[in-house]
Amino acid sequence: MNKANRYFHFLWSGQTLGNLGDILYIICLITLVYNETGSVLHMALIPFAKTMSLLLSGFIAPLFIDKYKRTSLLINTLFLKTGFLLCLCLLSLYGIHTAITFTLLYALIVVISLLEGVGNPARRSMVPDLVESSELVKANSFISIANQTSMLLSWPLGSVLLVMWGEQNMLWVTFFLFVAATLLTTQIKVKETEKVGTQESKWDAMKEGWQLIFQSKKLTTLTVMDVLENFGHGVWIAAILYVYVETAIGKGEAWWGYINASFFAGMMVAGLVVYRFSKKMESYLGFVIMTSTICLMLLNVWFGLTSSAWIALLVSFVFGFPQMARDVSQNTLIQESYRDKQLAKVYASHGTLVYGTFGIATLILGWFAEKFGVRDTYILVSFLFLISFSIAFLNRKVLHSDQKIAPLEQNVI
Structure with a gap:
């Protein structure tokens, strides 16, 4: 195994442990807060605080990306996350039963999420530095498999461990997961290119990622599609999904869990399939994205209209295949466009759009489902996928261009 591949394994293994820890500590806190307060609102504030912090981090991440090497930035954010998680463990031992302790709890969640959002673009931008350009599709599918596996395992595993050990002991488990993730990440070495020239202002640093996206017709197309999807x-x-299970297919809470599990299982199996055929996908990434988008549109229609619980379970499993193929292809095309800190800034800006769009969508689609019904909601989003496919079709030459990492100046408007 050459050094670059060894460093890549440190990257994905550290990321997998960190992802597992991220989900487990949120499960712990949701349970802990609900047991202390019995309030659904207090529970809901935890994922809300996390999402809003990740959204904000996309704006401030470029300031840190400019100032520090990506390896240093990733290691330091992981180290600080681990330290703040230790504070959460100690806070849980003290007890969360006063206004001050609740405020401190949510403040720690915000800080940990901000650190996560700042470190993520640096980590994602390292992938093309640690593998050959011909191995990018395989590397991205491998990382996606690890991510989906950790997500698939973390919820049932977290539920079982909570029953066995309780919230406080589980928080200590997540602390040690972060310690292990940090230690693995410290082993990564990446060649960093120093930025030369005049020092740019903070505003210029913050907007550079957006400029890089909209300078490239390929990235502009992918970004608009990503917003819609x-x-x-x-x-x-x-x-x-809970309302869908109850009203559309007439099942209880158990099927809500089955459909969720089926979706993540489909994503995990799809990752193995994409990994297996990664070589064949390399020259057809644009075609894969277009085909996946139209498949996702049809699957949303099928899912929304069916009254069979078993068909809904099947569709949720199959949904993972075009979604995984699309995500891996898109990620590879982004990594082929820029390198180093520029790529990290692109990921920071892209992440801001993803979190912002999804946050707005949850509110609008929730209102639409209540007003017009859950079936019509799935038809509505299918129309959005159709628009996304139309954009991809109109820009198919851009998406199909066989641009590899070396000629980074190509395909710029």
């Missing part, structure tokens, strides 16, 4: 993914949030 991420809005559409809002129908898969827990609240809308």
Whole structure:
């Protein structure tokens, strides 16, 4: 195994442990807060605080990306996250039963999420530095498999461990997961290119990622498609899916869990399939994105109109295949466009759009489902996927261009 590949394994293994820790500590806190207060609102504030913090981090991340090397930035954010998680563990031992302790709890969640949002673009931008350009599709599918596996395992595993050990012990488990993730990440070495020239202002640093996206016709197309499709993914949030299970297929809470598990299982299996055929996908990434988008549109229609619980379960499993193929292809095209800190800034700006769009979608689609019904909501988002496909079709030459990492100046408007 060469050094670059070894560093890549440190990257994905550290990321997997960190993702597992991120989900488990949120599960712990939701349970802890509900046991202390019995309030659904207090519970809902936890994922809301996390999402809004991740959204904000996309704006401030470029300031840190400019100032620090990406490896240093990732290691330092992980180290600080681990330290603040230790504070959460100690706070849980003290007890969360006063206004001050509740305020401190949410403040720690915000800080941890901000650190996560600042470190993520740096981590994602390292992938093309640690693998050969011909291995990018395989590397991205491998990372996606690890991510989906950790997500699939974390919820049932977290539920079982909570029953066995309780919230406080589980928080200590997540602390040690973060410690392990940090130690693995410290082993990564990436060649960093120093920025030369005049020092740019903070405003210039913050807007550079957006400029890089809209200078490239390929990235502009992918970004507009991502906004539309991420809005559409809002129908898969827990609240809308819960109503769908009850009203559309006439089942109880158990089927809500089955459909969620089926979706993540489909994503995990799809990751293995994409990994297996990664070589064949390399020259057809644009075609894969277009085909996946039209498949996602049809699956949303099928899911929304069916009254069979078993068909809904099947569709939720199959949904993972075009979604995984699309995500891996898009990620590879983004990584082929820029490198180093520029790529990290693109990911920061892209993440801001993703979190912002999804947050708005949850509110609008929730209102639409209540006003017009859950079936019509799935038809609505299918129309968004159709628009996304139309954009991809009109720009198919841009998406199909075989641009590899070396000629980064190509395909700029």
